[in-house]
Amino acid sequence: MGLDYTLVLWNKHKKTYDKIIGFGMLLYLLVFIILTLVLNPETTAETMIIRAFGSLAVLMLHIILIIGPLSRLNPQFLPILYNRRHLGVSMFLAALVHGVFSIIQFHTLGNVNPIYAVFTSNMDYGSLTNFPFQVLGFLALLILFFMASTSHDFFLKNLSPKIWKGLHMMVYLAYALIIMHVFLGAFQQETSPFTIGIMVIGFMLITSLHLISALKESKIDGLKSEKADDGWLKVCGADEIPNDRAKIFTVGKERVAIFKYDGKLSAIHNVCKHQGGPLGEGKIVDGCITCPWHGYQYLPQNGQSPPPFTEKVVTYGLRLDEGMIYINPDGFEEGTEVEPVKC
């Protein structure tokens, strides 16, 4: 599915969110600099820049990492999820300023290549208190660079969503590296219970939200529907699904969305081909199932995106028996036409 479509759908909001991101970053930097000037007037400009951008990047990374589980737990956060990409790229830019200034300030004095110096100026890799923490920051920055530079839909398409998602899950590794960068670096010289407390609270917030939402999802995946004699699953009454909406069920291992529209029922795999958005949380717009994340569309009866687009998802057979919906747990090939059930 092309970019134009997504742009049209989210353009207005995207611009608003981008403004919020830009304004928020400026505000943070301004407050940081004013506070530093008031509390610690001897700080040099370089140190101030390094600290302001480093802490800004960490703050943004925390926000990025809690958006996912938050929007799983409460759909009201979903609109922020759509714009997470720009937040990510902005975070990378803040981290880049921090990293570049650090390298200039701390590693360009010698006669070796400054990047080489990051790895070799301190070789105390076995020590906890004197660990070369810059290396951890450098590796994290490298990961963030790969993610930021492949964040465009062009790469999503060319790398295939699976590889792309795998690449972008490296953000978790980057997060671990950055946490250790801060704890082994900044905190070793400036042991302040306040900043350590904030980082620890941030860590607990992020991990607990991720674990809570993972447990919740596991529970949903574990729900079993009643099996009929022929192996089909009895899922719910036809009147339980609102018009132009869907209900989501776990069928085998996967989740399936059963949509009701124009007095008909159709079932497709719940996972959007774009970035895996939950199709069953979207609605029917102009006769198409519309993904709630970025607006990719699929025809309910065959799981295909309307031409000229070519996305296809798995479809499922349904039958109605005394007002109850039954689903065949074995899906068809992606894009297979299935006669909708009348209800």
Place this chain on the structure above:
Amino acid sequence: MDAGLRKRHKYIWLLLTLVLSTLLIMVIKSLNFNPRVESSYASEEVADPIKEAKHDVMDVTVVKTVDAHVLELNVKQPIKSASSVIFTLDENQKIGQLEGIGTYTFQLENEISGIIIKDVIKNQEILKLEF
């Protein structure tokens, strides 16, 4: 997300929680909060300056109290370095860190013959003072 991806997320976060918690506990334990001992020798009579060194940037005194040695630093000029950490000259033990002009007091574990102030980020010596 499909079922596989959900599972991967779950295991990644379980692993991250375990590994990072362990590492953070280890790191926080190893941190040196080194409380300054402003109040622990409030009565001046028992404080007995035993060593002194003077320098343009700072004056340094070691004071002996009833039960401890205390290092007093009076920093007179701004410190340019982003990280100024004080170490003992004898065993290169970390004593504490300087943030700018002002008076600092640190408790010492034993007598020392001098201090070194280092920029630990650049791994450079800033100042060395012997008594």
